[in-house]
Amino acid sequence: MRLPDMPLHDPFVVADDRTRTYHLYTSNDPSVSGVEGTGTMVYRSHDLLDWTRPVVVFRAAEQRGMWATDGGWAPEVHAWGGRYYLFTTLHDEDRPLPLPPPNPWGVPFQVPTYRRGTVTAVSDSLLGPFTVVDPSRPTPPEHLMTLDGTLHVDPSGQPWMVYAHEWLQTIDGTIEAVPLAADLTRTVGDPVFLFKASDAAWISEQIPGGVPNQLPPYVTDGPQLYRTPDGSLLMLWSTYEKDVAGDDGTISGRYVQTWAVSRSGDLTGPWQQHRPLVRDDSGHGMLFHTFDGRLMMILHRPFDNARGKLYEMRLDGHELRVLRQRTDLDGGG
Template sequence: MRLPDMPLHDPFIVADEKTRAYYLYTSNAPSVSGVDGTGTMVYRSHDLRDWTRPVVVFLAAEQRGIWATDGGWAPEVHERGGTYYLFTTLHNQDKPLPVPPPNQWGTPFQIPNYMRGTTTAVSDSLLGPFTVLDPSRPAPPEHLMTLDGTLYVDPSGQPWMVYAHEWLQTIDGTMEAIRLTSDLSRTIGDPILLFKASDAPWISEQIPGGVPNQLPPYITDGPQLYRTPDGTLLMLWSTYEKNLIGPDGTITGGYVQTYAVSTSGDITGPWQQHRPLVRDDSGHGMLFHTFDGQLMMVLHRPFDNARGKLYEMQFLGQELRVLRRRADLDGGG
């Protein structure tokens, strides 16, 4: 298989030195995996061009007593101490959360809130099967509607989960971080606010006045932390520009891949926002290195019926830049 033929949303690649193979994780798509159900599947490749048919590595329905069975979004796999940890976002519409009070912008809609958050599962193999650590609740505080949790380990060795706090609950979506126990099974303390989506100054440039329903929300999606060679701490994240929201809460506009840099080098920031790296309804990217040392970014485009797109990247000081698009690998488009 090649990337144009592979349905994938929120792609995450593990470059495994042991097998010299790239493992590309995404939400289970029964049409290509042949397995029904909410979960995670993985494609494999040795050259980023030709990929195996996907294997299902996690199914929510197989987790006894799990709190949710829908979603399966934004899977990531991280190795820690010889164990592989899967982070994936699940939700349950039958577990409602309180609807937030009217907000400062007076938005003309109220959308029901329900439990949504990142669940952590473990395996001794990149090919699973993965078993949830705590089937009773998501890892972030369960009264928060969150998604897209990712792992960050600070210089002291302290693990954190960084996640997006949904605009559905906050209107101005946020990025937040919470400490994890060393085995990633539980959270410690309260979340820390990192930044709001509206902190990106170029977002407000895209919202003209006098347009009906041309109001927030401001969206936060897809955080991924990366420590650069000079020690700079960078976060990839995605949002929408030129938001237009209807009375039913449907968002139209361009999904974009952007990033922020912690000026202190610490997870707590402050975070300086940079302009988008890629537009064209693209986003939820992550950085990885090829086996020959090239820094790459994978993301999905378009938002609906998404496919994977690959870019060679480089750092110039604290600035992340796109070197070139690898249409030879991802098929163009």
């Protein structure tokens, strides 16, 4: 298989040095895996061009006492303490959360919120099977509607789950972090606010004044962190770039891949927001190194019926740049 033929959303690559194999994780798609149900599947490749048919490494319905079996979004796999840990987001629309308090912007935006969050599962193999460490609840606080948890380990060795706090609950979506136990099985502190979507001032710069009550929500999606050689901390994240369409003032959004940098190198920032790396309905990217040392970014495009797109990247100090899309690998588009 090749990337143009591979359905995938929220791609995450693990380059396994031992086997010289790239593992590309995404939500289970029964049309290609042949396995029904919410879960995670993985494609494998030695060259980023030709990929095996996917195998399923996690199924929510197989977890005894599982609090939710829908979603299966944004799977990531991280090596830690000699084992492999899967983070993936589940939800249960039949378990509502209390309505949030009135927002400070006076925006009349009341939508149902329900239990959603990232779970942690563990395996001794990159190919699973992965078993949830706590089937009774998500890893972040369960009263928060969250998604897209990722692992970050700070310079002291403290592991964190960094996640997006849903715009459905906040209007202005945030990126937050919660400290984890040394074995990643539970939280050991309260969430820490990192930044909010509207901190990226370019999001709304095309919207004229006088329409604040028509503004759609500010979305945070898909955080992923990367330590630069100069000690800065980069974060890839995705959102919607807002625009005005038509004479009625209707505001639309386009999914984009953007980034931020903490020059201090600290997870708490301060975070400086940068303009998007890739537009064109693209996002939920992550960075990885090829076996020959190239820095690559993989993301999905378009948002619906998504396929994986690969970009060769360059770091100049803490400045991240796109060198070129690897159309030889992803088929272009």
